[in-house]
Each structure stands twice: as C-alpha cells, then as structure tokens.
Amino acid sequence: MNEAEEFRDILEKEIEAEKIRNHEKLNVVFHGKEPDADEITFLVEVVSGWDLPIGDLATSDPYVISSFLGVDIHKTAVIEKTLDPIWTVRTGSLFLFKVKAEALFLSEGLLFTVKDYDAFGSDERLGIFYVAPKVVYESKGERLEFKLLPTPGAKVKEVPGYIAIRIRRATDDDIKFMDEHVHKKVRGTPTLSIMSKATDQLGGGGALKSYFSRQARHIKDGDIDIKQYRVRPGPDPKREEETTWMTKDQIDEETKKESFHWLDVGSGRLGRLHVEILGCDGLPNLDSGGRNKTDTFVALVYEDSVVKTDVVDDCLNPRWLPWSKRATIFHIHHSSSQLFLGVFDYDQSVHPGDDHDLIGRVAVDLTNIRKDTMYVLKYDLFTTAKISDRKRLGSITIRLRMEVEDDRAVLLSNLEPPPEFYVNVKTRKDFRVVKYTCTGKYDTSKYDIKFINSYIEEILSVQHISFYLTDAF
Structure with missing residues (x-):
C-alpha cells in the first residue's frame, strides 16, 4: 500500500x-x-447594546455582524458615536436565518461580532458572543442578553458591554413582512415607517415583540364588525378558548367578577384589608417607537408588606382579570395606616442601572372606610403629592373592603400614631419601586425652583387658612 x-x-x-x-x-x-429534515426559518432581531467598549477616543461607532459556520449572514447598520446603540428595522435589526436542525446542532451556533466602524482604517472588533444551538432552537421571542467576550487572540481576558437580541421561529406573516418591507433597502438598510423609530431602550420591548405580537383583531358577526383584544397577561386557564380574545365590554364585565386567588400578607391583628387592582385608564406611553406601549404593573405598599401585580404588556388602559395576580389581603396593624399604590412601566433589563419607570402614584386614606362595605374607588395618578404644578398621568381603579375583628381595639389604636415599618427587598430595582410608591419620584430635599415654589404656595395657603381660623375664634 x-x-x-x-x-x-x-x-x-x-x-x-x-x-x-x-x-x-x-x-x-x-x-x-x-431531527426534522426540513429547513427551519428563524426571525432574529439585534435589539440594542449598552456599556460597549470604547473604540475611538471616547466613544464607538458600533455595528453587529451575524455569522454561521464561518459565513456572514447579516450585518446591521452603523450607529454613530454611542456606547449604548439601539437598532431598528431602518438600521437593520431584523433578519431571517434558515437552517436544518441537524446542521444547527452540529455547529457552535450563531456567532455575533460587534465591531467599531473606522472610516480611515480597518474596523476594530470590540467583542463577540455565541448563541448556542439549543437556545436558537427553543427561543420563542423572549429578550436574550449576552455579555461580550474577547475576540480570539485578544490580549485582554475580559471586555465590557452587553448585547440584547430576540430569536423565534418565523411565521408566514413574518416572512411576508420581511420580503415586502425589509428587503426594500435604502442605502443598504431596511425601511418601514411605523417601525423607523427606536423601539427598545435598555430593556424595552423591541420591534420583534411589539410588531409581530398582535394585540387586537376584527371578526365578522354577520354584517357587524367586532373588534376583539388579546387578553393579557393571559386567558383564564379553565376557559382558554373563550377568554383568549374578548371585546372591550366583555373584558370590563370579567374584570368586575370576584378574584380567583388572594395573596395573604402582613402581621397585624386588628383586621383585614381586601384590595383588588381592577384597572388603569389613560396612562402615558413610556415605551418608544412603533407599536410599543407601556408594560404596566402596580405595586402596593401597606405597613410591613409589598406586593406587585402581574405585568400587562403594551396597553395604556390595562385591566387585571380575576384569574391574574391582582388581589391581596393585608392584615391590619394600625387603623390609620395608609395604602400606597404605584403604577410602573416594567423594565425587563438585568442592567443594574435601570429602574422600572414610575408612571404615577396615590396614597389611599383608609380612616373613613366603613367595615364590611365594598368600595370601588378611582384615583388620579401623579408622580408626587408635593409639587403644585404636577400633571395628571391617568387613573387607577381599585376595589376594597375592610374586615375588623375588634372595634374597641381599632379605636384604642388611634391613641398613638402608626409605627414605622421596615421592608426588606432583594434588588435595587425593588427598593426604587417601594420608595417611589411611598414618597414619589422627586427628592424635595434637593434645591429646585419647583420645590421652592411649592413650599411658597404651601405657606401662602396656611396663611390664608389661619386668617379664617383667627377670625372664627
């Protein structure tokens, strides 16, 4: 041989x-x-990045290249002079990735390379990250965040920066949309007017989430056109087919029904306060771009307890249905304690500097609440109670009822002020939620002309009232 x-x-x-x-x-x-022998088509979105490495003197001009088995399959547009880029449909955030399951799992997955554009020399590689085959195969459009890794052969062992992406299997509508709009390029980048603005801050929804997840539909009942809305955060587990899509009137009617599940919290022994968050109306949109809307949840703070509702995505008039997390029983320690409600825009990012954005808050005075009486109350929302020129930011509707064990004990509790309570929370985000819910967003101890004017108006109002009190006596 x-x-x-x-x-x-x-x-x-x-x-x-x-x-x-x-x-x-x-x-x-x-x-x-x-494995499935047919090709699978994935819809991939490069959403945003933050804290990227500096490529130039003080900033970078980042873009992202996606590759598979050593072949480049997509490149975003360059976002100039930023370490926190946001990619949109106009700047090449979306692309389709076709692959057979066998080929996908025999590879290392998708490789994403972040580069800094240089007009006068070669582009510098800022970092890379891999998306494992199993993650690509099983992802359903949820936000995925990846820490950048040094490029092979780099002298450094670690680089700063994160990139957020979304991946899911493309539907026929997705493929049609990409063919009709994204492939019509202007200067090398895809365009579509309704999605041309930034759709994702550090933890927002992203174009893939906001555009392709329908929240409303029209159906025909004879000659009548009926508009239905997708029930969020989800349908009744026992009536999924019936409660996945409902009209506005049907949702409002369901909202009025008694809650299925109650969370029992608190250490007081005077009685119980039953609180249900029914809905909010006229909230401002704190998510930017396209069809993205506020992702709303409500925080409740009462004495030694903190509770949060489910998040209702992409809705400015959210409703919490009886099967959702909306109902709480607080055990009362002092009859004069206030119930604090804070309405927030949920931030999905794990970035430590990001907070859930406060929409508005209200303090509910319970001293005039009669026991064993059901109340449905609607309150306007404001970011603070201490600034005179504050603006209304929507409203919240709640249902509450108070049960009292001993009327005499309740009366005696009013002989002294409510005690101070301390609540432990896990993260900085949770701490901010509790703080904003109880005190508002603004620190009135800082120097600001708004606060000074508010103090002046308060002094003038006291002076005005004191005149009538003096006259009366």
Whole structure:
C-alpha cells in the first residue's frame, strides 16, 4: 500500500468516525428521534447594546455582524458615536436565518461580532458572543442578553458591554413582512415607517415583540364588525378558548367578577384589608417607537408588606382579570395606616442601572372606610403629592373592603400614631419601586425652583387658612 492509499484509508476512517460522533450527538439532543429534515426559518432581531467598549477616543461607532459556520449572514447598520446603540428595522435589526436542525446542532451556533466602524482604517472588533444551538432552537421571542467576550487572540481576558437580541421561529406573516418591507433597502438598510423609530431602550420591548405580537383583531358577526383584544397577561386557564380574545365590554364585565386567588400578607391583628387592582385608564406611553406601549404593573405598599401585580404588556388602559395576580389581603396593624399604590412601566433589563419607570402614584386614606362595605374607588395618578404644578398621568381603579375583628381595639389604636415599618427587598430595582410608591419620584430635599415654589404656595395657603381660623375664634 502506497502513501496515497494509506492517507485515503485514514481519511475515510476519520470521516466515518466523525459521522458516528455526529449521530450520537444528535441522538442525545433529540432523545433518539430523527431531527426534522426540513429547513427551519428563524426571525432574529439585534435589539440594542449598552456599556460597549470604547473604540475611538471616547466613544464607538458600533455595528453587529451575524455569522454561521464561518459565513456572514447579516450585518446591521452603523450607529454613530454611542456606547449604548439601539437598532431598528431602518438600521437593520431584523433578519431571517434558515437552517436544518441537524446542521444547527452540529455547529457552535450563531456567532455575533460587534465591531467599531473606522472610516480611515480597518474596523476594530470590540467583542463577540455565541448563541448556542439549543437556545436558537427553543427561543420563542423572549429578550436574550449576552455579555461580550474577547475576540480570539485578544490580549485582554475580559471586555465590557452587553448585547440584547430576540430569536423565534418565523411565521408566514413574518416572512411576508420581511420580503415586502425589509428587503426594500435604502442605502443598504431596511425601511418601514411605523417601525423607523427606536423601539427598545435598555430593556424595552423591541420591534420583534411589539410588531409581530398582535394585540387586537376584527371578526365578522354577520354584517357587524367586532373588534376583539388579546387578553393579557393571559386567558383564564379553565376557559382558554373563550377568554383568549374578548371585546372591550366583555373584558370590563370579567374584570368586575370576584378574584380567583388572594395573596395573604402582613402581621397585624386588628383586621383585614381586601384590595383588588381592577384597572388603569389613560396612562402615558413610556415605551418608544412603533407599536410599543407601556408594560404596566402596580405595586402596593401597606405597613410591613409589598406586593406587585402581574405585568400587562403594551396597553395604556390595562385591566387585571380575576384569574391574574391582582388581589391581596393585608392584615391590619394600625387603623390609620395608609395604602400606597404605584403604577410602573416594567423594565425587563438585568442592567443594574435601570429602574422600572414610575408612571404615577396615590396614597389611599383608609380612616373613613366603613367595615364590611365594598368600595370601588378611582384615583388620579401623579408622580408626587408635593409639587403644585404636577400633571395628571391617568387613573387607577381599585376595589376594597375592610374586615375588623375588634372595634374597641381599632379605636384604642388611634391613641398613638402608626409605627414605622421596615421592608426588606432583594434588588435595587425593588427598593426604587417601594420608595417611589411611598414618597414619589422627586427628592424635595434637593434645591429646585419647583420645590421652592411649592413650599411658597404651601405657606401662602396656611396663611390664608389661619386668617379664617383667627377670625372664627
């Protein structure tokens, strides 16, 4: 046997061994079943980045290249002079990725390379990250955040920066949209008017989420056109088909029904305060771009307890249905304690500097509430109670009822002021939620002309009232 034949035999054995290893790997991944032989089309969105490495003197001009098996499959547009870029449809955030399941799982996955554009030299690689095959295969459009890694051969062991992406299997509508709009390029980048603005801050929803998840539809009942809304955060588990899509009147009617589940909290023994968050109206839109809207949740703070409702995505008039997390029983320690409600725009980012944005708050005085009486109350929302020129930021509707164990004990509790309570929270975000709910967003101890004017108006109002009190006595 000559050397050529010997080399051929070795090569054939290696190829056969590689096939066996690949077969065993796929057998483990798919639990003995054959992988789908057809191509799978994924919709991928490069959403945003933050705290990226500095490529120039003080900033960067970042863009992202996506590649598979060493072949570049997509490149976003360059976002100039920023370390916190946001990509939109206009700047190449979306692309389709077609691959067979077998080829995907025999690879290292998708490779994303972040580069700094240089008009006068070669572009610098700022960092990379891999999306594992299993993550690509199983993702359903949720936000995925990746820490940048040094590029191969780099002298540094760690680089700063994060990139957020979304991946899910493309529907026929997605493919049609990409063919009709994204492939019509202007200066190399896709365009679509309703999605041309920034759709994602550090933790917002993203174009993939806001555009492709329908929140309303029209159906025909004879000659009548009926508009239905997707029930959020989800349908009744026992009536999914009936409660996935409902009209506005049906949602309002369901909202009035008694809550299915109650959270029992607090250490007081005077009685119980039953609180249900029914809905909000006229909230401002704190998410930017396209069809993105505020992702609303409500925080409740009462004495030694903090509770949060479910998040209702992309809605300025959210309703919490009876099967959602909306109902709480607070055990009363002091009859004069106030109930604080804070309405927030949920921020999904794990970035430590990001907070849930306060929309508005209200303090509910419970001293005039009669026991065993059901109240449905509507309050205007403001960011603070201490600034005179504050603006109304929507409203919140709640339902509450108070149960009292001992009327005499309640009366005696009023002989002294409510005690101070301390509540432990897990994260800085949670701390901010509690703080903003109880005191508002503004620190009135800081120097600001708004606060000074508010103090002046307060003094003038006291002076005005004191005149009538003096006259009366």
